[in-house]
Amino acid sequence: MSGAVRIGTTPSRQARILGVGAHRPPRVIDNAEVCTWIDSSDEWIRQRTGIVTRRWAAPEVGVVDMAEDAAAKALAAAGLAGEDVDAVVLATVSHPYQTPAAAAIVADRLGATPAAAFDVSAGCAGFCHGVALGADLVRGGTAGHVLVVGVDKLSDFTDVHDRSTAFLFADGAGAVVIGPSEEAGIGPTVWGSDGGQADAIRSKVSWLQLREREAPAAGAAAEQVAVEAAAAAPEQAPWPYLEQAGQTVFRWAVWQMAPVAQRALDAAGVRAEDLDAFVPHQANARIIDAMVKQLKLPESVRIARDIVDMGNTSAASVPLAMERLLADGEVPSGGLALLIGYGAGLSYAAQVVRLP
Numbered sequence: 502m503s504g505a506v507r508i509g510t511t512p513s514r515q516a517r518i519l520g521v522g523a524h525r526p527p528r529v530i531d532n533a534e535v536c537t538w539i540d541s542s543d544e545w546i547r548q549r550t551g552i553v554t555r556r557w558a559a560p561e562v563g564v565v566d567m568a569e570d571a572a573a574k575a576l577a578a579a580g581l582a583g584e585d586v587d588a589v590v591l592a593t594v595s596h597p598y599q600t601p602a603a604a605a606i607v608a609d610r611l612g613a614t615p616a617a618a619f620d621v622s623a624g625c626a627g628f629c630h631g632v633a634l635g636a637d638l639v640r641g642g643t644a645g646h647v648l649v650v651g652v653d654k655l656s657d658f659t660d661v662h663d664r665s666t667a668f669l670f671a672d673g674a675g676a677v678v679i680g681p682s683e684e685a686g687i688g689p690t691v692w693g694s695d696g697g698q699a700d701a702i703r704s705k706v707s708w709l710q711l712r713e714r715e716a717p718a719a720g721a722a723a724e725q726v727a728v729e730a731a732a733a734a735p736e737q738a739p740w741p742y743l744e745q746a747g748q749t750v751f752r753w754a755v756w757q758m759a760p761v762a763q764r765a766l767d768a769a770g771v772r773a774e775d776l777d778a779f780v781p782h783q784a785n786a787r788i789i790d791a792m793v794k795q796l797k798l799p800e801s802v803r804i805a806r807d808i809v810d811m812g813n814t815s816a817a818s819v820p821l822a823m824e825r826l827l828a829d830g831e832v833p834s835g836g837l838a839l840l841i842g843y844g845a846g847l848s849y850a851a852q853v854v855r856l857p
C-alpha cells in the first residue's frame with residue numbers, strides 16, 4: 502500500500518537571478534607595488550595576465566564582512582530583505598575557520614535566520630556551483646529565495662614572495678539572489694572535476710602540518726606529519742599559502758574549458774550570437790581571449806574583463822564581473838550571459854543565465 506502514498510507535492514517552477522551586488526575593497530595595489538615583493542615588471546604582469554591593478558581588503562576586513570556587504574546590495578537590488586531569504590550558499594576557499602560555515606554568520610548578520618546556510622569549496626568555480634545549487638533549490642521547491650555569494654580574501658593566503666602567485670591573487674565579494682520565475686532564467690549547469698590534478702592548485706601545508714610545526718607532538722605519526730610539512734615548504738614560514746602549477750592550470754583552462762562553456766550553451770539551447778555577455782572566471786586575460794576565440798563569440802557579445810583592475814578574486818570573480826557589466830551599462834538588464842568558473846579541484850561549472 503505504501504507505494505501509493507505520496508510524500509507531499511513538488512512544485513514545478515523556474516528560477517532566475519533577481520539581483521546582484523558587489524564588494525570591491527578600497528585598497529588598490531598596482532604592479533609597481535607587487536614588484537617590490539618579487540622580481541618582476543609591470544610590463545611582464547600586464548602581458549602575461551592582463552592585470553594592471555588588484556584590490557586587497559584591509560587586515561580587519563574578513564570574508565564574512567565582504568560577503569555581508571555584497572549580499573546586502575544584492576538583496577536591495579532584488580527589492581528583498583534578509584527575512585525573505587530561505588538559504589545562503591557561500592562559495593569560498595579563504596574563510597579562515599574550518600567551522601562553522603561563513604554562510605551561517607552572514608545569514609545572521611543579514612537577518613536571514615533561520616535560513617539554511619552552508620559553504621561550498623570549489624575554488625574559483627565555487628560561485629557557479631552555488632548558482633547551480635540555488636537554481637535547483639528554487640526549482641525543486643526546497644527554497645523560495647536563495648542568496649548565492651562568491652567571496653575570497655586570497656591576500657591572507659598569498660605568499661607575497663612567491664613569483665608564481667603574488668601578482669595574481671586578490672580580494673572581493675559578489676552575490677546574487679535567486680528566486681522563482683515563470684520563465685527559465687538559469688540554464689542547465691555543466692560541471693565536473695578532475696581530482697587527479699588536485700596538486701595543480703592547493704594549500705602548501707595542511708592545518709595538521711601547521712600544528713606540528715608550531716608544537717611538534719610525540720609519536721611516529723606526528724613525526725611523519727612534521728617531516729611532510731618541512732618537505733612541502735622547506736624555507737617558507739609555516740602558513741597554508743596557495744601554490745599553483747601555472748602552466749598546467751593555464752593549459753587545462755585554455756583547452757578544456759571552452760568545450761565546457763560550449764556544452765552549457767548547447768544545454769540551454771542558446772547560440773553564441775544570442776548572448777549579450779560572456780562572463781568567464783577572471784584568472785588571466787590570455788585565457789579569456791583564447792576561450793572567446795574557441796567559442797567563436799561575435800563582436801556583439803560583451804566580454805567581462807574585470808581582471809584588469811581586480812586581479813583573480815577566485816570565487817568572487819564571476820559575480821563581480823557580472824555586476825560591473827550591468828553597473829557600467831555594457832549589457833542590458835534581462836540580457837543573456839554565459840558564465841563559467843574553473844579552478845582548484847580541478848573543478849568547473851558553467852551555465853547560461855538571464856541577467857537581473
Ligand SMILES: CC(C)(COP(=O)(O)OP(=O)(O)OC[C@H]1O[C@@H](n2cnc3c(N)ncnc32)[C@H](O)[C@@H]1OP(=O)(O)O)[C@@H](O)C(=O)NCCC(=O)NCCS
Pocket residue numbers: 539540541542545546549550624625664665668745746747748750751754784785813843844845
Ligand atoms: C601564472 C602565469 C601567469 C605564468 O605565466 P607563464 O607564461 O605560464 O609563465 P612561465 O611560468 O612559463 O614563465 C615564463 C617566463 O617568465 C618568467 N617569470 C615567471 N614568473 C615571473 C614573474 N612573476 N615576473 C617576471 N617573470 C616571470 C619565467 O622565469 C620564465 O622566463 P624564461 O622564459 O626566461 O624561463 C600563467 O601560467 C597563468 O596564468 N596560469 C594560470 C593561472 C590561473 O589561472 N590560476 C588560477 C586558476 S583558478
